[in-house]
Amino acid sequence: TQLLEQSPQFLSIQEGENLTVYCNSSSVFSSLQWYRQEPGEGPVLLVTVVTGGEVKKLKRLTFQFGDARKDSSLHITAAQTGDTGLYLCAGDKGAQKLVFGQGTRLTINP
Amino acid sequence: GAVVSQHPSWVICKSGTSVKIECRSLDFQATTMFWYRQFPKQSLMLMATSNEGSKATYEQGVEKDKFLINHASLTLSTLTVTSAHPEDSSFYICSASPLGLAGDVNEQFFGPGTRLTVL
Numbered sequence: 001t002q003l004l005e006q007s008p009q010f011l012s013i014q015e016g017e018n019l020t021v022y023c024n025s026s027s028v029f030s031s032l033q034w035y036r037q038e039p040g041e042g043p044v045l046l047v048t049v050v051t052g053g054e055v056k057k058l059k060r061l062t063f064q065f066g067d068a069r070k071d072s073s074l075h076i077t078a079a080q081t082g083d084t085g086l087y088l089c090a091g092d093k094g095a096q097k098l099v100f101g102q103g104t105r106l107t108i109n110p
Numbered sequence: 111g112a113v114v115s116q117h118p119s120w121v122i123c124k125s126g127t128s129v130k131i132e133c134r135s136l137d138f139q140a141t142t143m144f145w146y147r148q149f150p151k152q153s154l155m156l157m158a159t160s161n162e163g164s165k166a167t168y169e170q171g172v173e174k175d176k177f178l179i180n181h182a183s184l185t186l187s188t189l190t191v192t193s194a195h196p197e198d199s200s201f202y203i204c205s206a207s208p209l210g211l212a213g214d215v216n217e218q219f220f221g222p223g224t225r226l227t228v229l
Contacts, residue, residue: 031216042114042203042220043154088153092216096142096207100153 003027004091006101014109016078021104023089024071030092032072034063037086037103079108113137114206116221123194124229130190131224133204139184140206144218145177148201160187194228201225 005024013019023032031050035043047056049065049072056063060083062075076083086105090098113136123129133143141162146154158179159167166179176198178190187206191198205218 033217035220040201040223040225042116042205042223045217045219048217096144096159096216097156098144098216098218100155103153105151 003093003099004089004101006087006089006104008104009102010105010107012107012109013079015081019076019079019106021074021087021089021106022071023073023091023101025091026070027091027093028069030069030094032065032069032092033090033098034072034074035088035090037088043088079106081108081110084108112208112219114204114219114221116202116204116224118224119222120225120227122227122229125195126193128190128192129194129226130188131202131204131226133187133189133206133221135185135206135208135219138206138208140208141184143181143187143204143206145179145187145189146203146205148203148223150201154203157189162187191226194226196228199226199228 007022031048033048034046036046037043047063052067052069054065060077064073084107086103088103089101093099115134117132121129143160145157147157148154156169157172160179160181162181162184168174176192181187201223203223205220207218
């Protein structure tokens with residue numbers, strides 16, 4: 001069973017539209033991270049959320065950690081073609097281990 | 111800051127040979143590094159946790175005799191795929207967590223990955 005469920009797994013939208021990616025779990029995490037990965041490269045850390053209810057903004061990206069620290073969302077406003085990539089959420093289970101979601105493959109069409 | 115490198119970036123080898131992949135933290139020290147593998151269009155799967163100066167901890171289902179891990183210093187971990195077979199072909203990625211990171215946040219920084227193809 002997947003500990004972290006990401007949805008949707010695939011998303012293709014037009015440039016300028018808004019979108020939200022969800023990362024859900026029945027487990028509580030001490031922190032949760034969002035990464036973006038380009039083909040043939042390693043994941044790049046976008047943000048770490050630690051406190052329940054926390055909201056962090058990174059330009060057009062808004063990240064939210066659920067109050068119970070079991071879920072998170074990533075919202076992109078006015079998507080651009082440069083936002084295309086694989087977005088991964090990862091939860092800290094403790095013992096320094098990260099558990100990754102399946103990923104959301106995002107395609108922004110011009 | 112927090113740059114992690116991997117070498118080689120890609121390797122093609124014959125079945126039965128061994129391949130060593132290096133993971134280096136370039137501008138920070140890490141007592142712990144992690145090795146993941148990623149199949150096409152899939153997410154990252156943790157293979158093992160590499161501890162400086164001690165034995166690696168392997169995840170369930172990962173053969174420790176096949177995937178040898180050596181964490182020789184605070185900036186270098188190596189993964190050796192022994193007697194590689196075509197089913198070992200994958201994208202191998204390492205990560206490291208800086209020493210002395212504020213609080214208890216497990217923030218990992220990833221290398222660029224190594225594409226292994228076994229013929």
